[in-house]
Amino acid sequence: MTLAFKPDETFRGDYTYRNSDAAILRFPFPFPEDRYMYSVNIEPHTRSGPTDVFRRPFDVDEHYIAECRDKAITLERDPSRCQALPHMMLAQWDTLELLMESLAADYPAHFALIKEGDDFGSRWTWINRPLGIEQSFIFGNPDTLPCEPFEYITRQAQGDFAICDQRDNNLFMDAGMVTSQADWSLAFDVGMSFMEWHGPVPLAHQAGVFERALKFLLMLRLGQPMRRLNWTMTINPRLDTSPESYPEWGPDRASLTPDNIGRKLHLRVELQTLWRLPRSNAILFPIRCYLASLDELARVPKWGARLHRVLSTLPPELVDYKGLTRFLPTALDWLAAHDDGRELPIGIEPGIATLTPR
Protein backbone atom coordinates (compact mmCIF):
# COMPACT_ATOMS: atom_id res chain seq x y z
CA MET A 1 0.00 0.00 0.00
CA THR A 2 1.22 3.49 -0.84
CA LEU A 3 0.58 6.29 1.60
CA ALA A 4 0.12 9.99 0.86
CA PHE A 5 2.22 11.57 3.58
CA LYS A 6 1.69 15.08 4.94
CA PRO A 7 5.29 15.95 5.69
CA ASP A 8 4.79 19.59 6.68
CA GLU A 9 2.16 19.25 9.40
CA THR A 10 3.16 20.22 12.95
CA PHE A 11 2.42 18.98 16.47
CA ARG A 12 3.54 22.19 18.24
CA GLY A 13 3.60 25.92 17.58
CA ASP A 14 0.96 26.48 14.87
CA TYR A 15 -0.43 22.91 15.23
CA THR A 16 -1.28 22.26 11.57
CA TYR A 17 -1.92 18.52 12.19
CA ARG A 18 -5.26 17.36 10.70
CA ASN A 19 -6.76 13.98 9.79
CA SER A 20 -7.92 13.23 6.26
CA ASP A 21 -11.37 11.63 5.86
CA ALA A 22 -9.68 8.26 5.44
CA ALA A 23 -7.65 8.79 8.62
CA ILE A 24 -10.81 9.64 10.58
CA LEU A 25 -12.57 6.49 9.37
CA ARG A 26 -9.66 4.25 10.42
CA PHE A 27 -9.29 5.91 13.86
CA PRO A 28 -9.10 3.43 16.77
CA PHE A 29 -12.12 4.77 18.64
CA PRO A 30 -11.87 3.08 22.05
CA PHE A 31 -15.46 2.82 23.35
CA PRO A 32 -17.55 -0.21 22.29
CA GLU A 33 -20.40 0.57 24.72
CA ASP A 34 -22.26 3.60 26.04
CA ARG A 35 -20.99 3.19 29.60
CA TYR A 36 -17.38 3.60 30.60
CA MET A 37 -15.89 0.20 31.48
CA TYR A 38 -12.59 -0.13 33.31
CA SER A 39 -10.85 -3.26 32.12
CA VAL A 40 -7.58 -4.60 30.77
CA ASN A 41 -9.41 -5.24 27.46
CA ILE A 42 -6.50 -7.19 26.02
CA GLU A 43 -6.82 -9.29 22.86
CA PRO A 44 -4.56 -11.01 20.31
CA HIS A 45 -2.87 -8.58 17.91
CA THR A 46 -3.82 -10.43 14.75
CA ARG A 47 -3.97 -8.97 11.27
CA SER A 48 -7.62 -8.13 11.70
CA GLY A 49 -9.72 -5.67 13.63
CA PRO A 50 -12.61 -3.24 13.49
CA THR A 51 -10.67 -0.53 11.62
CA ASP A 52 -7.59 -0.49 9.41
CA VAL A 53 -5.13 0.63 12.12
CA PHE A 54 -5.33 -2.81 13.75
CA ARG A 55 -4.47 -4.79 10.63
CA ARG A 56 -0.67 -4.58 10.53
CA PRO A 57 1.84 -5.32 13.31
CA PHE A 58 3.18 -1.74 13.21
CA ASP A 59 0.84 0.78 11.66
CA VAL A 60 2.25 3.54 9.46
CA ASP A 61 -0.10 6.34 8.42
CA GLU A 62 -0.23 9.72 6.67
CA HIS A 63 1.42 11.42 9.67
CA TYR A 64 4.58 9.29 9.56
CA ILE A 65 7.11 11.84 8.28
CA ALA A 66 5.79 14.70 10.40
CA GLU A 67 5.73 12.52 13.53
CA CYS A 68 9.32 11.37 13.05
CA ARG A 69 10.35 15.02 12.71
CA ASP A 70 8.48 15.98 15.88
CA LYS A 71 10.21 13.12 17.71
CA ALA A 72 13.61 14.40 16.56
CA ILE A 73 12.77 17.89 17.88
CA THR A 74 11.79 16.47 21.28
CA LEU A 75 14.95 14.35 21.49
CA GLU A 76 17.10 17.34 20.56
CA ARG A 77 15.57 19.31 23.43
CA ASP A 78 15.64 16.44 25.95
CA PRO A 79 17.93 13.47 25.20
CA SER A 80 16.71 11.70 28.39
CA ARG A 81 13.59 10.64 26.45
CA CYS A 82 15.60 7.73 25.06
CA GLN A 83 17.34 5.48 27.58
CA ALA A 84 18.49 1.88 27.70
CA LEU A 85 20.15 0.30 30.72
CA PRO A 86 23.42 -1.50 29.85
CA HIS A 87 22.03 -5.06 30.00
CA MET A 88 19.41 -4.30 27.33
CA MET A 89 21.64 -4.48 24.21
CA LEU A 90 20.30 -7.87 23.10
CA ALA A 91 16.73 -6.57 23.41
CA GLN A 92 17.76 -3.52 21.38
CA TRP A 93 18.75 -5.74 18.45
CA ASP A 94 15.57 -7.81 18.85
CA THR A 95 13.55 -4.60 18.52
CA LEU A 96 15.45 -3.40 15.49
CA GLU A 97 14.94 -6.73 13.75
CA LEU A 98 11.21 -6.90 14.53
CA LEU A 99 10.54 -3.37 13.31
CA MET A 100 12.64 -3.55 10.16
CA GLU A 101 11.19 -6.91 9.11
CA SER A 102 7.60 -5.85 9.82
CA LEU A 103 7.82 -2.49 8.06
CA ALA A 104 9.57 -3.95 5.03
CA ALA A 105 7.00 -6.77 4.74
CA ASP A 106 3.90 -4.57 5.17
CA TYR A 107 5.01 -1.43 3.31
CA PRO A 108 7.32 -2.60 0.49
CA ALA A 109 6.75 0.66 -1.40
CA HIS A 110 8.29 2.59 1.48
CA PHE A 111 10.73 0.29 3.32
CA ALA A 112 13.15 -2.47 2.35
CA LEU A 113 15.52 -4.73 4.28
CA ILE A 114 18.23 -6.67 2.48
CA LYS A 115 19.87 -9.34 4.64
CA GLU A 116 22.96 -11.38 3.77
CA GLY A 117 22.15 -13.66 6.73
CA ASP A 118 19.85 -13.89 9.74
CA ASP A 119 22.46 -14.11 12.49
CA PHE A 120 24.67 -11.67 14.34
CA GLY A 121 27.61 -10.73 12.13
CA SER A 122 25.52 -10.62 8.94
CA ARG A 123 25.54 -7.55 6.76
CA TRP A 124 22.13 -5.86 6.48
CA THR A 125 20.98 -2.89 4.41
CA TRP A 126 17.96 -0.86 5.51
CA ILE A 127 16.12 1.46 3.15
CA ASN A 128 13.59 3.99 4.45
CA ARG A 129 12.28 5.90 1.43
CA PRO A 130 9.93 8.38 3.21
CA LEU A 131 12.81 9.64 5.37
CA GLY A 132 15.45 9.25 2.63
CA ILE A 133 17.65 6.79 4.58
CA GLU A 134 19.83 3.98 3.25
CA GLN A 135 22.05 2.33 5.86
CA SER A 136 24.27 -0.72 5.68
CA PHE A 137 25.39 -2.22 8.98
CA ILE A 138 26.49 -5.42 10.67
CA PHE A 139 23.59 -6.95 12.61
CA GLY A 140 24.79 -7.24 16.22
CA ASN A 141 27.55 -4.62 15.98
CA PRO A 142 26.38 -1.27 17.38
CA ASP A 143 29.48 0.52 16.09
CA THR A 144 28.18 0.13 12.53
CA LEU A 145 25.10 2.30 13.21
CA PRO A 146 25.03 6.07 13.86
CA CYS A 147 23.53 5.47 17.33
CA GLU A 148 22.48 2.47 19.44
CA PRO A 149 20.12 0.09 17.58
CA PHE A 150 17.01 0.81 19.69
CA GLU A 151 17.31 4.56 19.25
CA TYR A 152 18.18 4.11 15.57
CA ILE A 153 15.03 2.21 14.65
CA THR A 154 12.56 3.89 17.00
CA ARG A 155 13.53 7.32 15.63
CA GLN A 156 12.09 5.95 12.38
CA ALA A 157 8.83 4.68 13.87
CA GLN A 158 5.66 6.41 15.04
CA GLY A 159 4.81 6.21 18.72
CA ASP A 160 6.65 5.35 21.91
CA PHE A 161 8.47 2.14 22.80
CA ALA A 162 9.34 0.61 26.15
CA ILE A 163 11.28 -2.61 26.65
CA CYS A 164 10.58 -4.62 29.77
CA ASP A 165 13.21 -7.02 31.07
CA GLN A 166 11.73 -10.15 32.64
CA ARG A 167 13.32 -11.48 35.84
CA ASP A 168 12.25 -12.49 39.39
CA ASN A 169 8.69 -13.10 38.12
CA ASN A 170 8.42 -9.42 37.35
CA LEU A 171 8.86 -6.94 34.52
CA PHE A 172 11.26 -4.00 34.73
CA MET A 173 11.11 -1.03 32.40
CA ASP A 174 14.78 -1.03 31.49
CA ALA A 175 14.68 0.80 28.15
CA GLY A 176 12.44 3.32 26.47
CA MET A 177 11.97 5.83 23.64
CA VAL A 178 9.26 8.11 24.95
CA THR A 179 8.41 11.32 23.11
CA SER A 180 4.61 11.18 22.72
CA GLN A 181 3.51 10.11 26.18
CA ALA A 182 0.39 10.88 28.17
CA ASP A 183 2.13 12.55 31.10
CA TRP A 184 4.61 9.99 32.43
CA SER A 185 8.34 10.37 32.75
CA LEU A 186 10.77 7.78 31.40
CA ALA A 187 13.66 9.44 33.28
CA PHE A 188 11.77 8.86 36.55
CA ASP A 189 10.33 5.44 35.74
CA VAL A 190 13.29 3.76 34.02
CA GLY A 191 14.32 0.66 35.96
CA MET A 192 11.00 0.40 37.82
CA SER A 193 9.06 -2.82 38.32
CA PHE A 194 5.60 -3.32 36.84
CA MET A 195 3.71 -2.36 40.03
CA GLU A 196 5.93 0.65 40.64
CA TRP A 197 5.51 2.27 37.27
CA HIS A 198 1.75 1.73 37.45
CA GLY A 199 1.76 3.19 40.98
CA PRO A 200 -0.13 6.40 40.16
CA VAL A 201 -3.03 4.72 38.30
CA PRO A 202 -6.21 4.96 40.42
CA LEU A 203 -8.85 2.25 41.05
CA ALA A 204 -7.19 -0.58 39.14
CA HIS A 205 -4.84 -1.58 41.98
CA GLN A 206 -7.77 -2.17 44.31
CA ALA A 207 -9.51 -4.22 41.63
CA GLY A 208 -6.49 -6.53 41.28
CA VAL A 209 -6.17 -5.57 37.62
CA PHE A 210 -2.39 -5.21 37.69
CA GLU A 211 -1.73 -8.54 39.42
CA ARG A 212 -3.74 -10.30 36.71
CA ALA A 213 -2.14 -8.29 33.92
CA LEU A 214 1.38 -9.03 35.17
CA LYS A 215 0.67 -12.75 35.50
CA PHE A 216 -0.67 -12.74 31.96
CA LEU A 217 2.27 -10.81 30.51
CA LEU A 218 4.89 -13.05 32.11
CA MET A 219 3.47 -15.86 29.95
CA LEU A 220 3.39 -13.87 26.69
CA ARG A 221 4.61 -16.07 23.86
CA LEU A 222 6.87 -15.45 20.90
CA GLY A 223 4.88 -14.87 17.71
CA GLN A 224 1.61 -14.25 19.60
CA PRO A 225 1.54 -10.48 20.23
CA MET A 226 -1.34 -8.90 22.16
CA ARG A 227 -2.93 -5.46 22.03
CA ARG A 228 -5.18 -3.11 23.98
CA LEU A 229 -6.41 0.46 23.70
CA ASN A 230 -5.93 3.20 26.25
CA TRP A 231 -7.09 6.82 25.99
CA THR A 232 -7.03 10.30 27.42
CA MET A 233 -7.72 13.80 26.10
CA THR A 234 -5.20 16.40 24.94
CA ILE A 235 -5.59 20.07 24.12
CA ASN A 236 -4.18 20.78 20.64
CA PRO A 237 -2.74 17.94 18.55
CA ARG A 238 0.37 17.77 20.69
CA LEU A 239 2.45 14.58 20.86
CA ASP A 240 4.84 15.75 23.58
CA THR A 241 2.56 15.89 26.62
CA SER A 242 5.33 14.78 28.97
CA PRO A 243 5.66 15.87 32.58
CA GLU A 244 8.99 17.39 31.54
CA SER A 245 7.22 19.86 29.24
CA TYR A 246 4.06 20.27 31.38
CA PRO A 247 4.87 23.97 32.04
CA GLU A 248 4.47 24.47 28.25
CA TRP A 249 1.20 22.60 27.70
CA GLY A 250 -0.44 22.82 31.15
CA PRO A 251 -1.88 26.33 30.53
CA ASP A 252 -3.70 25.01 27.42
CA ARG A 253 -6.12 23.17 29.71
CA ALA A 254 -7.50 26.54 30.83
CA SER A 255 -7.83 27.82 27.26
CA LEU A 256 -10.92 25.90 26.10
CA THR A 257 -14.21 27.70 25.37
CA PRO A 258 -17.51 26.53 23.83
CA ASP A 259 -16.35 28.13 20.58
CA ASN A 260 -12.91 26.52 20.28
CA ILE A 261 -13.34 23.16 22.05
CA GLY A 262 -14.42 21.27 18.90
CA ARG A 263 -11.20 22.26 17.15
CA LYS A 264 -8.79 22.20 20.12
CA LEU A 265 -9.83 19.22 22.26
CA HIS A 266 -8.51 15.90 20.97
CA LEU A 267 -9.25 12.33 21.92
CA ARG A 268 -5.85 10.73 22.38
CA VAL A 269 -5.90 6.98 21.84
CA GLU A 270 -2.98 4.67 22.46
CA LEU A 271 -2.80 1.41 20.55
CA GLN A 272 -0.60 -0.57 22.91
CA THR A 273 0.89 -3.83 21.69
CA LEU A 274 3.00 -6.41 23.51
CA TRP A 275 5.68 -8.55 21.88
CA ARG A 276 7.90 -11.29 23.29
CA LEU A 277 11.39 -10.75 21.90
CA PRO A 278 13.26 -13.84 20.66
CA ARG A 279 16.86 -13.57 21.96
CA SER A 280 16.51 -11.45 25.10
CA ASN A 281 13.16 -12.87 26.29
CA ALA A 282 12.23 -9.23 27.05
CA ILE A 283 8.82 -7.74 26.18
CA LEU A 284 8.59 -4.90 23.68
CA PHE A 285 5.76 -2.51 24.52
CA PRO A 286 5.00 -0.09 21.68
CA ILE A 287 2.55 2.69 22.56
CA ARG A 288 1.22 4.21 19.34
CA CYS A 289 -0.64 7.51 19.76
CA TYR A 290 -3.57 8.60 17.57
CA LEU A 291 -5.14 12.06 17.85
CA ALA A 292 -8.51 13.25 16.54
CA SER A 293 -10.34 16.47 17.41
CA LEU A 294 -13.95 16.50 18.61
CA ASP A 295 -14.83 18.14 15.27
CA GLU A 296 -13.26 15.23 13.41
CA LEU A 297 -14.78 12.52 15.60
CA ALA A 298 -18.28 14.00 15.43
CA ARG A 299 -18.24 13.56 11.66
CA VAL A 300 -18.86 9.90 12.51
CA PRO A 301 -22.36 10.18 14.07
CA LYS A 302 -21.97 7.00 16.15
CA TRP A 303 -18.73 8.23 17.71
CA GLY A 304 -19.97 11.73 18.55
CA ALA A 305 -22.99 10.34 20.39
CA ARG A 306 -21.05 7.56 22.10
CA LEU A 307 -18.29 9.85 23.33
CA HIS A 308 -20.95 12.02 24.95
CA ARG A 309 -22.40 9.06 26.79
CA VAL A 310 -19.10 7.53 27.90
CA LEU A 311 -17.67 10.80 29.22
CA SER A 312 -20.90 11.32 31.19
CA THR A 313 -20.29 8.08 33.11
CA LEU A 314 -16.59 8.51 33.92
CA PRO A 315 -15.69 7.93 37.62
CA PRO A 316 -14.39 11.12 39.29
CA GLU A 317 -11.01 9.51 40.12
CA LEU A 318 -10.41 8.96 36.41
CA VAL A 319 -11.54 12.47 35.49
CA ASP A 320 -8.84 13.73 37.85
CA TYR A 321 -6.17 11.21 36.81
CA LYS A 322 -6.63 11.94 33.12
CA GLY A 323 -6.51 15.69 33.77
CA LEU A 324 -10.01 16.42 32.40
CA THR A 325 -11.40 18.31 35.40
CA ARG A 326 -11.12 21.84 34.02
CA PHE A 327 -12.88 21.29 30.73
CA LEU A 328 -15.09 18.19 30.98
CA PRO A 329 -18.35 20.17 31.49
CA THR A 330 -17.62 22.28 28.40
CA ALA A 331 -16.84 19.12 26.42
CA LEU A 332 -20.08 17.44 27.54
CA ASP A 333 -22.13 20.52 26.53
CA TRP A 334 -20.49 20.49 23.11
CA LEU A 335 -20.99 16.74 22.62
CA ALA A 336 -24.64 16.82 23.78
CA ALA A 337 -25.54 18.54 20.50
CA HIS A 338 -24.22 15.43 18.69
CA ASP A 339 -26.24 12.92 20.73
CA ASP A 340 -29.90 12.50 19.75
CA GLY A 341 -30.39 9.64 22.22
CA ARG A 342 -30.89 6.89 19.66
CA GLU A 343 -29.68 3.38 20.27
CA LEU A 344 -26.08 2.76 19.12
CA PRO A 345 -24.72 -0.60 18.00
CA ILE A 346 -22.09 -2.28 20.20
CA GLY A 347 -18.53 -2.07 18.83
CA ILE A 348 -15.96 0.54 17.91
CA GLU A 349 -16.19 0.51 14.11
CA PRO A 350 -17.51 3.76 12.57
CA GLY A 351 -20.54 2.12 10.93
CA ILE A 352 -20.21 4.24 7.77
CA ALA A 353 -17.92 3.93 4.74
CA THR A 354 -17.62 7.60 3.78
CA LEU A 355 -17.97 10.89 5.61
CA THR A 356 -20.50 13.54 4.67
CA PRO A 357 -18.57 16.50 3.21
CA ARG A 358 -18.35 19.41 5.63
Next chain:
Amino acid sequence: MMISDIKSRPIYRDLAPEPTASGHLLVVEGETLTPALLAAFASAFGPVAPRLHIWLVGGPQDVGAHPGRLWRLGSLADVEDSLSCASRGFGIGDRLYVSGTEPFLWRVAEAAGHVGFASGQIQLHHAGSLRRRVWCTHCHSITDDVTTHIADCAGCGRHLLVRDHFSRRLGAFMGVMVDAEAPGQVPAREEVFA
Protein backbone atom coordinates in the same frame (compact mmCIF):
# COMPACT_ATOMS: atom_id res chain seq x y z
CA MET B 1 -3.88 17.35 40.90
CA MET B 2 -4.61 15.07 43.80
CA ILE B 3 -2.20 13.25 46.04
CA SER B 4 -3.53 9.74 45.70
CA ASP B 5 -3.08 6.31 47.16
CA ILE B 6 -0.02 5.63 45.01
CA LYS B 7 1.46 2.16 45.10
CA SER B 8 5.08 2.85 44.17
CA ARG B 9 5.65 4.15 47.72
CA PRO B 10 7.62 1.48 49.61
CA ILE B 11 6.31 -0.01 52.84
CA TYR B 12 8.94 -0.25 55.59
CA ARG B 13 8.95 -2.75 58.41
CA ASP B 14 10.83 -3.46 61.63
CA LEU B 15 14.14 -5.22 61.03
CA ALA B 16 14.02 -9.00 61.49
CA PRO B 17 17.44 -10.68 61.27
CA GLU B 18 17.53 -14.00 59.49
CA PRO B 19 19.12 -16.37 62.03
CA THR B 20 20.66 -18.66 59.39
CA ALA B 21 22.51 -15.90 57.51
CA SER B 22 26.29 -16.05 57.63
CA GLY B 23 26.97 -12.33 58.20
CA HIS B 24 24.82 -9.40 59.30
CA LEU B 25 25.57 -5.76 58.51
CA LEU B 26 23.38 -3.09 60.09
CA VAL B 27 23.86 0.44 58.71
CA VAL B 28 22.30 3.12 60.92
CA GLU B 29 21.84 6.84 60.26
CA GLY B 30 23.21 8.15 63.56
CA GLU B 31 20.99 11.19 63.97
CA THR B 32 17.89 8.96 63.93
CA LEU B 33 19.19 6.60 66.62
CA THR B 34 17.13 7.02 69.80
CA PRO B 35 17.60 5.00 73.01
CA ALA B 36 14.33 3.20 72.26
CA LEU B 37 15.51 2.26 68.75
CA LEU B 38 18.86 1.05 70.09
CA ALA B 39 17.02 -1.13 72.61
CA ALA B 40 14.89 -2.55 69.80
CA PHE B 41 18.04 -3.38 67.80
CA ALA B 42 19.67 -4.97 70.86
CA SER B 43 16.65 -7.21 71.30
CA ALA B 44 16.19 -8.10 67.62
CA PHE B 45 19.89 -8.65 66.84
CA GLY B 46 20.87 -10.28 70.16
CA PRO B 47 20.68 -13.85 68.77
CA VAL B 48 23.00 -13.00 65.85
CA ALA B 49 25.32 -10.62 67.75
CA PRO B 50 28.49 -12.73 67.18
CA ARG B 51 28.11 -12.30 63.42
CA LEU B 52 26.87 -8.66 63.49
CA HIS B 53 28.68 -5.51 62.39
CA ILE B 54 27.06 -2.10 62.90
CA TRP B 55 28.09 0.86 60.78
CA LEU B 56 26.96 4.00 62.59
CA VAL B 57 26.92 7.00 60.27
CA GLY B 58 27.38 10.27 62.17
CA GLY B 59 25.27 10.85 65.27
CA PRO B 60 25.93 10.42 69.00
CA GLN B 61 29.48 10.00 70.35
CA ASP B 62 28.37 7.86 73.25
CA VAL B 63 26.17 5.03 72.04
CA GLY B 64 26.26 2.82 75.13
CA ALA B 65 25.61 -0.91 75.12
CA HIS B 66 24.97 -2.43 71.72
CA PRO B 67 25.12 -5.87 70.08
CA GLY B 68 27.93 -6.84 67.68
CA ARG B 69 30.94 -4.78 66.64
CA LEU B 70 30.41 -1.07 66.13
CA TRP B 71 32.19 0.95 63.44
CA ARG B 72 31.86 4.70 63.03
CA LEU B 73 31.56 6.30 59.60
CA GLY B 74 31.46 10.02 58.96
CA SER B 75 28.97 10.25 56.11
CA LEU B 76 26.89 8.45 53.52
CA ALA B 77 29.79 8.76 51.09
CA ASP B 78 31.90 6.71 53.53
CA VAL B 79 29.23 3.99 53.51
CA GLU B 80 29.36 3.87 49.73
CA ASP B 81 33.18 3.71 49.76
CA SER B 82 33.28 1.11 52.53
CA LEU B 83 30.78 -1.14 50.77
CA SER B 84 32.76 -1.09 47.56
CA CYS B 85 36.12 -1.56 49.37
CA ALA B 86 35.09 -4.18 51.93
CA SER B 87 38.11 -6.46 51.57
CA ARG B 88 36.46 -9.84 51.97
CA GLY B 89 33.45 -8.80 49.92
CA PHE B 90 29.90 -9.88 50.57
CA GLY B 91 28.28 -13.17 49.60
CA ILE B 92 24.81 -14.52 49.04
CA GLY B 93 24.67 -15.67 52.67
CA ASP B 94 25.06 -12.13 54.02
CA ARG B 95 22.23 -9.80 54.97
CA LEU B 96 22.14 -6.01 55.01
CA TYR B 97 19.83 -4.03 57.29
CA VAL B 98 19.47 -0.28 56.93
CA SER B 99 17.77 2.12 59.33
CA GLY B 100 17.24 5.86 58.83
CA THR B 101 15.42 8.45 56.78
CA GLU B 102 14.15 7.57 53.33
CA PRO B 103 16.92 9.27 51.31
CA PHE B 104 19.50 7.48 53.50
CA LEU B 105 17.84 4.08 53.03
CA TRP B 106 17.81 4.24 49.27
CA ARG B 107 21.32 5.60 48.82
CA VAL B 108 22.66 2.72 50.92
CA ALA B 109 20.44 0.24 49.07
CA GLU B 110 21.68 1.50 45.72
CA ALA B 111 25.34 1.30 46.78
CA ALA B 112 24.72 -2.24 48.08
CA GLY B 113 23.17 -3.20 44.75
CA HIS B 114 26.35 -2.08 43.00
CA VAL B 115 28.45 -4.52 45.07
CA GLY B 116 26.12 -7.42 44.37
CA PHE B 117 23.46 -7.46 47.10
CA ALA B 118 20.17 -8.76 45.70
CA SER B 119 16.97 -7.10 46.87
CA GLY B 120 16.07 -10.20 48.90
CA GLN B 121 19.24 -9.73 50.98
CA ILE B 122 18.34 -6.19 52.07
CA GLN B 123 15.86 -4.99 54.71
CA LEU B 124 14.98 -1.32 55.10
CA HIS B 125 13.58 0.27 58.23
CA HIS B 126 12.37 3.86 58.33
CA ALA B 127 13.47 5.95 61.32
CA GLY B 128 13.59 9.67 62.02
CA SER B 129 12.19 12.47 59.93
CA LEU B 130 9.71 11.93 57.07
CA ARG B 131 11.42 14.66 55.05
CA ARG B 132 11.66 13.84 51.39
CA ARG B 133 14.14 13.97 48.57
CA VAL B 134 12.25 15.43 45.59
CA TRP B 135 13.09 14.97 41.91
CA CYS B 136 11.93 17.78 39.64
CA THR B 137 10.14 16.32 36.66
CA HIS B 138 10.91 19.44 34.60
CA CYS B 139 14.66 20.05 35.13
CA HIS B 140 15.54 16.67 36.78
CA SER B 141 17.30 18.36 39.73
CA ILE B 142 17.16 16.92 43.25
CA THR B 143 15.89 18.99 46.18
CA ASP B 144 16.72 17.52 49.61
CA ASP B 145 15.13 17.84 53.04
CA VAL B 146 11.63 18.74 51.83
CA THR B 147 9.06 18.87 54.64
CA THR B 148 6.20 20.71 52.88
CA HIS B 149 3.73 19.42 50.28
CA ILE B 150 4.83 22.21 47.94
CA ALA B 151 8.54 23.01 47.60
CA ASP B 152 10.75 25.26 45.49
CA CYS B 153 12.96 23.30 43.09
CA ALA B 154 16.65 23.79 43.89
CA GLY B 155 17.37 23.62 40.14
CA CYS B 156 14.76 25.64 38.24
CA GLY B 157 12.94 27.39 41.11
CA ARG B 158 9.48 26.19 40.04
CA HIS B 159 6.95 25.52 42.79
CA LEU B 160 6.61 21.74 42.89
CA LEU B 161 3.76 19.68 44.24
CA VAL B 162 5.40 16.70 45.98
CA ARG B 163 3.61 13.58 44.83
CA ASP B 164 3.65 10.10 46.40
CA HIS B 165 5.11 8.50 43.25
CA PHE B 166 8.51 7.17 44.35
CA SER B 167 11.60 5.99 42.47
CA ARG B 168 13.86 3.54 44.31
CA ARG B 169 16.64 4.19 41.80
CA LEU B 170 16.59 7.93 42.56
CA GLY B 171 15.51 7.48 46.20
CA ALA B 172 13.18 10.39 45.49
CA PHE B 173 9.57 11.44 45.10
CA MET B 174 8.30 13.12 41.96
CA GLY B 175 7.74 16.88 42.04
CA VAL B 176 5.45 18.47 39.45
CA MET B 177 4.91 22.21 38.85
CA VAL B 178 1.84 23.06 40.92
CA ASP B 179 0.73 26.16 38.98
CA ALA B 180 1.41 25.08 35.39
CA GLU B 181 -2.26 25.25 34.40
CA ALA B 182 -2.93 28.54 36.20
CA PRO B 183 0.40 30.38 36.60
CA GLY B 184 0.77 32.14 39.94
CA GLN B 185 -1.98 30.20 41.73
CA VAL B 186 0.13 28.46 44.37
CA PRO B 187 -1.72 27.01 47.37
CA ALA B 188 -0.40 27.70 50.88
CA ARG B 189 2.36 25.31 51.94
CA GLU B 190 1.67 22.79 54.63
CA GLU B 191 4.27 21.03 56.77
CA VAL B 192 3.39 17.39 56.10
CA PHE B 193 6.71 15.51 56.07
CA ALA B 194 8.12 16.63 59.43
